[in-house]
Amino acid sequence: MIDVTVENFEAEVIAASMDVPVLVDFWAPWCGPCKSLGPVLEKLETEYDGRFKLAKIDSDQEQQLAGMFGIRSIPTCVLLMNGQPVDGFMGALPEGQVREFLDKHVPTAEVLEAEEQEEEALDALAEGDTGTALEKLQHAVATDPGNDDARFDYVKLLLQLGRDDDAKVAFAPVIAKAPNSRKIAALKVWMDAIDTVATTEGAGDTAAFDAKIAANKRDFDARLAQARWLITEQRWTDAMDELLEILMRDKAWGEEVARKTYVAILEIIEQPKAKVADGQIPPDDPVVATYRRRLSSVVLS
Numbered sequence: 001m002i003d004v005t006v007e008n009f010e011a012e013v014i015a016a017s018m019d020v021p022v023l024v025d026f027w028a029p030w031c032g033p034c035k036s037l038g039p040v041l042e043k044l045e046t047e048y049d050g051r052f053k054l055a056k057i058d059s060d061q062e063q064q065l066a067g068m069f070g071i072r073s074i075p076t077c078v079l080l081m082n083g084q085p086v087d088g089f090m091g092a093l094p095e096g097q098v099r100e101f102l103d104k105h106v107p108t109a110e111v112l113e114a115e116e117q118e119e120e121a122l123d124a125l126a127e128g129d130t131g132t133a134l135e136k137l138q139h140a141v142a143t144d145p146g147n148d149d150a151r152f153d154y155v156k157l158l159l160q161l162g163r164d165d166d167a168k169v170a171f172a173p174v175i176a177k178a179p180n181s182r183k184i185a186a187l188k189v190w191m192d193a194i195d196t197v198a199t200t201e202g203a204g205d206t207a208a209f210d211a212k213i214a215a216n217k218r219d220f221d222a223r224l225a226q227a228r229w230l231i232t233e234q235r236w237t238d239a240m241d242e243l244l245e246i247l248m249r250d251k252a253w254g255e256e257v258a259r260k261t262y263v264a265i266l267e268i269i270e271q272p273k274a275k276v277a278d279g280q281i282p283p284d285d286p287v288v289a290t291y292r293r294r295l296s297s298v299v300l301s
Contacts, residue, residue, distance in 0.1 A: 001054040013055050013057055018083060021053070022052070022055050026076045029058070040092075044098060044099065051112060134154070134157055148183060159190060183265050240262055
């Protein structure tokens, strides 16, 4: 709990709400209901263990802030997330109703634990420690099955390590989300390529592909088959180069399968943004940036 004034409002409320929900309690020393609500809010802040932050504003002393929020009666509580008010309530609600209010917005302990595990996994990957990364991502997915970002990183790492069967098991719960999620769709493209290559005779015969393409530059079936094989080999830029050859000749061929596969590869190979100081913009992945420009120049030509 922190007492907020005009001087620290920006840092303690607006900026803080970018990282964690901030519950602002407008109160006054003479207000009887405020005296019953205050201890409830402080108790819940402790119990929720960092899942939200309590900021108290004395509406008598900080009339500018009270006016900014249009406070007409106290106690009034306003919840801010990402710098914006998202909900609130008036009056000294009982503890159970305050919990219900908080639980509509405040992330669960499981969600926060999974996010922490995912961040630690990405740090481990950056250091080349795939074993630790895999363990933490597995834990993140088990803790919060709805964390699609953690699941994407987990399935992606399993595929990178050649553990295709484990990847399929981990991917199964979210496969239905593929039409509406770029990340999930990208994994599906990769896994479909693995299945196609595994069940196609001569799928890795690059000499045969090269001969077909040399004989007919518009043999798009051969080019797509070659690209899919390159995907299974994790030769990402080679695969995109082959897909660009299709796009340069026929953007719409095969219901835009070349473009969709190309976009999926970009999603797969893009690295997490590097951590930088506040106010700085993390640099783009140079390979991804280059191949995005190439795709744009072809598609828009």
